[in-house]
Amino acid sequence: MKMKELMRLQGICKVFDKGLDELVCLDDINLTIQEGEYVCILGPSGCGKSTLLKIIGGIEKPTLGSIVMDEEVFEDGIPKSHLKDFGFVFQQHNLLEWRTVQKNLRLNLEIFRLKGSVWEKRVEEMLEIVGLQDYANIYPHELSGGMKQRTGIARALVHDPKVLIMDQPFGALDAITRNMLSYEMLDIWKKTQKTMIMVTNSVEEALLVSSRILVMNKKGEFISKIVNDVPLKARDEKIAYNDRYNELRKKLDDIVHEIQE
Amino acid sequence: MKGNKKWLNIVSPVILLIVILVCWELYVAVSGIDARILPAPHVILSKLGERFMRDLSGDFLYTIQVILIGYCISIPSGILLAALCSQSKLVTKAITPVLILMVVIPMLTLVPILQLWYGYVMKVRIIVVICQAVPIICLNTLRGFTKVETAKRELFRSMGAGRFKTFVKLIFPNALPQVFVGLKLGCIFSTIAAMSADLAASNEGLGSRISVYSGMLMTDMAYGTIIVVALIGIVLFMIVAYIEKKVVIWIK
Ligand SMILES: Nc1ncnc2c1ncn2[C@@H]1O[C@H](COP(=O)(O)OP(=O)(O)O)[C@@H](O)[C@H]1O
Ligand SMILES: [Mg+2]
Numbered sequence: 409m410k411m412k413e414l415m416r417l418q419g420i421c422k423v424f425d426k427g428l429d430e431l432v433c434l435d436d437i438n439l440t441i442q443e444g445e446y447v448c449i450l451g452p453s454g455c456g457k458s459t460l461l462k463i464i465g466g467i468e469k470p471t472l473g474s475i476v477m478d479e480e481v482f483e484d485g486i487p488k489s490h491l492k493d494f495g496f497v498f499q500q501h502n503l504l505e506w507r508t509v510q511k512n513l514r515l516n517l518e519i520f521r522l523k524g525s526v527w528e529k530r531v532e533e534m535l536e537i538v539g540l541q542d543y544a545n546i547y548p549h550e551l552s553g554g555m556k557q558r559t560g561i562a563r564a565l566v567h568d569p570k571v572l573i574m575d576q577p578f579g580a581l582d583a584i585t586r587n588m589l590s591y592e593m594l595d596i597w598k599k600t601q602k603t604m605i606m607v608t609n610s611v612e613e614a615l616l617v618s619s620r621i622l623v624m625n626k627k628g629e630f631i632s633k634i635v636n637d638v639p640l641k642a643r644d645e646k647i648a649y650n651d652r653y654n655e656l657r658k659k660l661d662d663i664v665h666e667i668q669e
Numbered sequence: 670m671k672g673n674k675k676w677l678n679i680v681s682p683v684i685l686l687i688v689i690l691v692c693w694e695l696y697v698a699v700s701g702i703d704a705r706i707l708p709a710p711h712v713i714l715s716k717l718g719e720r721f722m723r724d725l726s727g728d729f730l731y732t733i734q735v736i737l738i739g740y741c742i743s744i745p746s747g748i749l750l751a752a753l754c755s756q757s758k759l760v761t762k763a764i765t766p767v768l769i770l771m772v773v774i775p776m777l778t779l780v781p782i783l784q785l786w787y788g789y790v791m792k793v794r795i796i797v798v799i800c801q802a803v804p805i806i807c808l809n810t811l812r813g814f815t816k817v818e819t820a821k822r823e824l825f826r827s828m829g830a831g832r833f834k835t836f837v838k839l840i841f842p843n844a845l846p847q848v849f850v851g852l853k854l855g856c857i858f859s860t861i862a863a864m865s866a867d868l869a870a871s872n873e874g875l876g877s878r879i880s881v882y883s884g885m886l887m888t889d890m891a892y893g894t895i896i897v898v899a900l901i902g903i904v905l906f907m908i909v910a911y912i913e914k915k916v917v918i919w920i921k
Contacts, residue, residue: 462823465827466826466827466829467823467826467827488829491827491828491829492828494827496823496824496827498820498823498824499820500820502818502820502821502824504821504838504839504842504843505919505920506842506843506845506917506918506919515838516828518834518838519825519828519829519830519834519838520828547918547919548919549919549921
């Protein structure tokens with residue numbers, strides 16, 4: 409895979425005001441993301457994973473630090489003109505209940521002012537990619553948890569972003585659905601060739617889908633960056649028998665265990 | 670199962686109503702109470718049927734105009750006021766207790782003052798209805814406008830949606846269930862306000878009829894007029910509830 413830098417975070421800090429106190433959530437994060445990568449972030453809850461994703465996706469501004477993209481340096485977070493480069497998948501599906509599946513996807517097109525038959529067709533394509541083409545006119549309350557989350561993924565893809573940002577996208581699902589969706593995610597990555605950044609709390613899930621795994625400690629520092637070189641061919645139902653997979657899993661389990669203490 | 674339940678929803682209140690009427694009828698018959706204090710239901714209904722067209726239809730039309738015009742002005746006013754106030758947290762905080770106060774104050778107290786300005790015209794009563802209905806509509810709508818899930822706001826921020834788009838595509842539709850709470854209360858408040866304005870302004874309208882009939886010891890017609898008023902309120906409420914069901918389909 410040829411490597412091309414997509415974005416670079418330089419010295420990102422995030423401080424929250426808590427009345428008189430200050431809460432340092434992220435302290436000096438440096439991270440380069442290559443085009444076409446699937447980065448997974450692991451870390452204990454409350455360490456700042458969501459905050460980091462929000463800064464990358466332009467929902468929050470960093471207190472300090474800059475983001476470099478396309479040789480442009482953004483000192484004050486992602487500017488409005490570049491928000492279209494990102495698609496966000498939330499932990500709870502976060503669909504608008506008053507819109508049908510199809511119209512939930514259309515929301516992005518409406519806000520980004522993308523009109524025309526090309527985009528109309530893309531709505532259908534994205535629904536097909538997540539297997540929901542027959543549910544286009546159904547309202548979210550009639551869908552199962554897994555289908556809602558699939559809609560959320562299709563919505564994040566519909567405006568053709570460069571990067572898909574996912575914050576524990578399968579965290580609210582049952583184990584079986586969760587497992588199924590991680591295989592689908594791997595498939596979507598292969599099909600769309602998008603850059604993926606995903607927070608998860610499951611080592612197995614991270615190893616199945618990612619090309620690189622970052623581990624954060626409680627203080628919100630990256631203590632470990634691991635290249636996941638389990639071959640793509642081996643990533644199927646039999647992945648648990650792959651030697652490299654087991655090796656990395658053991659290594660990661662140890663690291664995760666350590667930071668919990 | 671589901672069809673059964675729907676059926677029960679309609680039948681059970683009707684049965685309760687019948688039980689109350691039968692008890693009432695029996696009580697009047699057994700106790701022999703003076704009809705000028707408590708007339709039997711069948712007497713009220715037959716008197717009402719007999720005299721409605723002749724004695725009440727004019728006042729009925731008058732009051733229904735007051736209610737409908739007042740309510741129809743109150744709906745956009747209340748929602749617009751809430752939309753403006755919701756733009757600022759400070760304004761929201763400042764206006765909420767004022768709105769609660771206005772909900773609680775019976776606006777019929779305005780009638781004498783307004784009549785000084787405008788004289789004995791329908792406008793006075795419409796203003797009373799508006800003053801009573803706008804606060805309750807605004808209060809509930811405002812609650813809806815200010816209660817939006819953080820994640821949904823973040824979704825809109827992740828796309829850089831501006832204030833107007835966020836309001837039209839997120840805040841307003843998200844608040845619709847609350848808006849309808851306000852609208853349903855609003856039609857009840859409008860009916861009550863029109864009634865009380867009639868009572869205070871006298872000479873015309875169903876409310877003033879009630880006091881006239883009471884004064885003339887025509888208790889059966891007084892009760893009959895109250896029934897007509899109640900029917901106006903109930904029908905209005907049912908219309909709004911029906912529209913709500915068609916609009917807010919995502920909450921069962
Ligand atoms: N908007 C906010 N205001 C104040 N504190 C916040 C805010 N968002 C997050 N935090 C705090 O920052 C820390 C990291 O939060 P978060 O990024 O959600 O962690 P994670 O996703 O890793 O569980 C937590 O201690 C949280 O309380
Ligand atoms: Mg989180």
